[in-house]
Amino acid sequence: MFKAEALRELAAVQTQTPILSVYLNVDPRQHTTDEYRLALRQMLKNVQKAAQPEDIEAVERFIQHEYDWSGRGVVMFSCQRENFWRTYSLAVPVSSHVMVARKPYIWPLAALVDAYGSYLVAQVDRQGVKLSLYEMGELSVTDGYVGEEVRKLKKGRGSSGIAGRRGGAPISGRHEEEISQRNIREAVRATERFCRQYGPQRLLIAGAEPTVAQFRELLPKALNEKVIGTFNIDMNAQEPEVREKSLEILEQVEREREAALVEAVFTAAAKGRGGVIRLADTLEVAHEGRIHTLVIARDYHQPGYQCRNCAYITDQYLEKCPFCGGEFAEIEDATEALVTKVIEDGGRVEVVDYHPKLAEFGIGALLRY
Ligand SMILES: [Zn+2]
Known part of the structure; x- marks a missing residue:
């Protein structure tokens, strides 16, 4: 996983011989690995005058023999003459690009760290919250809160049976609303604690209305300002689906x-x-x-x-x-x-x-x- 600290290390690198910086999009949803290999060959051809041949070879060798094609993007920096070689496999998509300069071309990585560095998905429902922290598009920490179960009101149950005295909500309905309110309050507290510990840059709230709105109402202002989007997803949705939906929103941002x-x-x-x-x-x-x-x-x-x-x-x-x-x-x-x-x-x-x-x-x- 790419860490923001690596960015600081890269930013300090300066060489006498130009460094070959390569960003390759390898998103399996878009093209085959053969097509990506071909795209890379073409990009390397375009810089063959500016780049050192041993750096072009190093990149080709890595892609051919070492790279496992996991993730959606791969980044390589090479300056063989000065023993500088770094590769990063990324779970988030990158735009393919090749650059030759006496500093590594780090700005696309910096932009990716800004965009996907660390974000929290809070999946909320009337019973609690599931918290998933993602770093550079990869799940890193999970936590949550599960409160008392809120039974669903059956249709028509309010009009028959135990209805409220002054025509308000049925007593059982009101009770369930109280449980739900309490659960959401606790869910917000759990989210606050989690954010204090892990400090995500951004928040995404997932779930059905009006629970999402109720959750946001109770969320402190500082955290609400970090919310960049909300989406509807089933509480039992699998992790890849949660990740996929959150990445779509982040790409848009x-x-x-x-x-x-x-x-x-x-x-x-x-x-x-x-x-x-x-x-x-x-x-x-x-x-x-x-x-x-x-x-x-x-x-x-x-x-x-x-x-x-x-x-x-x-x-x-x-x-x-x-x-x-x-x-x-x-x-x-x-x-x-x-x-x-x-x-x-x-x-x-x-x-x-x-x-x-x-x-x-x-x-x-x-x-x-
Ligand atoms: Zn001059």
């Missing part, structure tokens, strides 16, 4: 986060403060080391030129480098060179899968200052 990030870039660019769009402007701020978060549409590539002396990247042909007077070399992919630079400068890079506005402009960034 992650897509919304990405969309909001792109919107933030466009808003800042429109204001002319804190953000830019289009390759030329983005290259300029990158040269000044001002990029906080680079946002790039998947498959956006543009040829360009790079100064042989100071590594300045531009999409315009220039006779001499405006910064050092050096000569330019034509490069196949200015965006790839840009991404490498941003990573090495310590900026974030987010590759966005589908966003119509970003697809039009290809690239943009939020600035540090």
